[in-house]
Amino acid sequence: MSSRLIPLSIAFGGSIMLSACATQIDSPAPIVFRGSTPDQPAIVAAAPSPVTATAPIQTADSRGVIDRGSYQVIVAGENDSLIAMAARVGVSSSDLANYNGLPVTQTTTAGQELVLPPRADRYAVGSQTTPAGWSPDIAAAAIDRAALPTIETGAIGAAAATQTTTTAPLVHTVAPGETLFSIARLYDVPVTSLADWNSLGADFALNTGQRIEIPFGSVTTTQTSIPTLPQAPVTVVTPDAQAVLPGAAAALTPPPSSAQPLPTDTSLVVETPASPNLGQFRSGSGIFIPPVDGPVLRPYAPNGADRNEGIDFGAAAGAPVHAAADGEVVLVSRSVGDLDTIVMVRHENNLVTVYGRITGVNVARGDSITQGQQLGVVAERSEPSVQFQVRRGMQHTNPAEYL
Structure with missing residues (x-):
């Protein structure tokens, strides 16, 4: 390699290192090679970093x-x-x-x-309507249990004051053994409304721990104020000049009758009252008279050891025996007991009188007799007496009830 290429290589390497550093400082970006081979790139450049647009944060309104x-x-x-x-x-x-x-x-x-389901008003504040399927009748009982609404009263004489209060929904957790019917009774709501509100099946089946919504809504409470009653007119009466005021003594006027004394009444004559009818005080009905004039020796006793079917009257031997009332003689016979000769007389109203321990009978069967007529005389005995019986049909009764 020539001496001229060494500085160029160093410079080229430095630029590559600076580019790498810059890439690490900024966000990662792909490396683009432009040349014949990657070992000998002609141009090396970094792609620009993506720009992220920051969206404004949206907040919910008061309804959420x-x-x-x-x-x-x-x-x-x-x-x-x-x-x-x-x-x-x-x-x-x-x-x-x-x-x-x-x-x-x-x-x-x-x-x-x-x-939210699409709606033309896009749920603008104040545009909501009453939810379909809800009615105050369904939620009235649950609302009453939630809280007592505040009543606004108007001025005296106003017709009424009205306030609408909205309550939060009530949630009931199903306990073991509870049914939809028992929950409906607990909150005083119709069981069908409770089932429809919670979308329950026709069998109203519930599970322990299931949360049941109690119908809710808004209710309008109206309280009628008591108007001011009109004042009745007061009539002022002027007192009479002669009237006596409380606490004052009134002059007493003597009555007219006291002016002259009553004259002496010399025309009063005391009259002797007639003798009282003592017969009206008898305890019986009085339709019969006693057969003889004498005391009662043995009273009527239908039961017991002293059983007596009639009344025994004491009388002297030979004293006359009289018929107790008008009638017909139906029997004259001698008794097998201690009654000796007996006489039976039939009267009205199916009554029969019996006279025992008599003798010297002077009537016969079939004779018509009158009250007081003599039937015979008292028989001779150590203790002379006459037994007097009264029978209704064949049943003996107390003779005292008829004397």
Whole structure:
């Protein structure tokens, strides 16, 4: 090699080293060889570094919506749900779920993006509408349980004050043994609404740990204020000059009757009252009279050791025995017991009287008799008496009820 080529080689090598250094400092770039062979390049040059354009960072609005140009997305927040995200932009939860290939009950994580279905207004703020398939009737019970809304009251006399409050969705985690029916009763919502809201099957099957969304929405609460009642007119009455005021003594006017004493009444005549009818105080009905005038020796006793089917009246032997009432003699016979001769008389109302321990009978069967008529006399005995019986049909009764 000639002495003239040595400096050229050194210079050429230095430029190659400087180029290599420059390449390491900047971003890597491919080496382009232009010549016959790579060992003896004619020209060596570095390609320019690609220029990276910095895109502006897009932020979500208050609803979590981000405009990507040709489409829009909504970003999930903390403890968010697909149903709540759909409600924020006024789109049906089923439309949002179907557009993203997800179930309505899909659990979201913070920062997760869902693509919004295309819409003419591009989800401008204030343009959302009520989601299809939602109604206040479905969510009323769950809203009432979420929180009590603040009531704004108007001025006195106003007709009503109205405020609309929107609550966050309620999420229930299915516990072992719980069913859709028990959850519906717990939150006081229709079981069909709960099933439709969560896109459950016809069998309402649930799994332990499954998260169930309780229907939610906005409710308008109206409270009627009590208007001011009109004041009734007050009538002022002027007191009478003669009226006595409280605490004042009134003059007493003597009554007219006290002016003159009453005259002595000399026309009063004391009349002796008539003798009372003592018969009206009898305990019985009074349709019969006693057969003899005498005391009661043995009363009526239908049962027991002292059984007596009638009343025994004491009387002297030979005393007359009288018929108790009008009737017909049906029997005159001698008894096999201690009644000796007996007389039976039939009366009205299927009543029969029986007279025992008599003698000197002066009536016969078939005779019509009158009350008080003598039937015979009291028979001679150590203790003379007459037994008087009253029967209704063939059943004996208490004679005292008829005397």
